[in-house]
Amino acid sequence: MIERKTFCGMCGITGQYAFGGGEPDEDLVRRMSSLLAHRGPDGEGFLRRGSVALAHRRLSIIDLSDQAGQPMKNEDGTLAIVFNGEIYNYRELREELTASGHNFRSESDTEVIIHAFEEWGCECLQRFNGMWAFALHNATTGELFCARDRFGIKPFYYANTGESLFFASEIKALLEHDGIGREPNDRMVMTFLAWGVMDHTPETMFKGVFQIPPGHFMLVRPGACLPPEAYWHLHMEPAPVSSPGADSATVARCRDLLLDAVRIRLRSDVPVGTCLSGGIDSTTITSVINGLIRTESPESVGERQNTFSARYAGAACDEGIFMDCVVAETGVSPHWTQPDPEHLLPSIERMLYHQDEPFGSLSIYAQYAVMELAGRSVRVVLDGQGADEQLGGYLAYLVPYIRSLKRHPLRAVGEGGWALYRHWRFLLAAWRQLRIRSGRRSLLSGEYPAIDRYAGPLDQVLAAEIASTNLPALLHYEDRNSMAFSVEARVPFLDWRLVEFFASLPLDQKIRHGVTKYILRKAVRGVIPEKVRCRMDKIGFATPEDEWMRRELREFIGSVLSSSSFGSRPYWNPEAVRRGFEEYAAGRMPYSFEIWRIVCTELWLRMFFDNRGNAAGRVR
16 A cells, blocks of 8 residues: 655655554554654655565655655665655766666656666665665565665664664654653763763663664574675775875865765755855855856855854854855855854753754754754755865864874974964863863763774774764764754765765864865865965854853743752762752853753753653654
8 A cells, every 4th residue: 555645755654564464553653754744744645565664754865756756766666765855966877877777767866766666676775875774575575675874964763662663863753652662771871971972882871772883784584684884995095105296286186076965965946955054064165155156156155055154242152243244245145143051941941842953062052043044045955064184174183183193203293383383272172071071970960882983093083083983973963953944954075985085084184284174275275265264263052151151041941940850860970060060050050061961961861761652742
């Protein structure tokens, strides 16, 4: 039985695979799908055949016709797919597949996946350039082939009840099953509280709920769910020093790859906007798009390119001066929002509901507010996510870089001098924060593993940041924040060709003379304003969190910490946490993110465990 109310494509998927030939629970799968309506408000589709049920919610981006509906089948009906994401090189793949004898009924990238699987099997994943999470059922073999893109830009969660495998784009959909995610995963909760790390393993903070890791696929067969298997691995070049004269060729290649990564991510049948923070990454994306638009149609720059930004008048974290510079040079149509604690308080519950798991700082609120703003004008935004982890963009990477130069002692000394000269204020503040955070971990009661994001040489640190310790969490936050407002976020810096190119570069192409993102800064000379290109600070979607927590949010935080539920949790010492917050609020101790993480975790426990079943109704 197949039913389509309207055209379907992306962006929310869910389904059930009943082991042993059992019947799927159609009503349950439909309820799961309804909880993903925000990911796909433009349509829904459902398919049940044999022991499998597939459901889909669509946000219409490419091919708005009924022919692009999902779940989608191949010509003989043996394959059926539900897909969340975009295959940006679908046009090129379509031409190749057509030449091999495949026939297409739609213009969608979804159908390209089906024919690519027919042609190349699981090897088709190596040919895709994009972001994806999909489940493809093969009626001939009875297998369900599930896959996630190289970096985990799009989510894929699953739970095995013993009788069935359930999967979904968001954890909340899986929780419709009474037996899934009933308890917190204490180890993952404690790891988050201690280090702010999440999505670094296949486990989630819900016991029994897992995710396919980035760059993996998973095969489900009658009676068995095989462990996820890697189809892609990133090799990070460990060489610390470039050969003489390498810069010019590297710059040219960087420009070419970046230009094409942005170009193919502009493919859309709906308007596309840009997130603009004032930093190098988002400014680069904005300026590259601006150049492409000017080449195509100079008179329509202001109409066709919209930017979306967060500003904080008078705050130290405000980057408005850099945004103004970009707007003046490109002629884009800027849209601004000013996140504030007055609007944060009524938004916290909805943010937490959409995130599914606690989030590490209030910078997530800034991104949430920007996506809310963008959702009023566009359905697609391009963002600069992923450049920092590849190119040593965070100033904390300076220490691992110097550590990488142990066989070049004179250069190591020189780089240490440059780091102190350019960034001594940051390094001093970072040292102080390390001491504060170490002390605040004593507020926790449970056990947690040791995680040092910055241990080892730079190549190992960056590889871990991309695969586990930082980027996966940032992509989680961005996907949920954008999808909360039915906006698709695209990240050109995570084009796999660009990622492999950056990974192949010696480390001094990433950091040199205390300058982060060295090769990118050279590549965008003349492309972005010099005021932005030469910035040495790093803010990164920050909010005036310290000020808010001490002032406007103080009463709210105090009420959370004094609640009976907070006092009953096994994860922290409630009296010590309350005393620590009072010391901070009185100005006797500096701020650190551990305070918010504890508060957010308490709110999460209330929503998804104490009041399970009521969250969706309250948020809606």
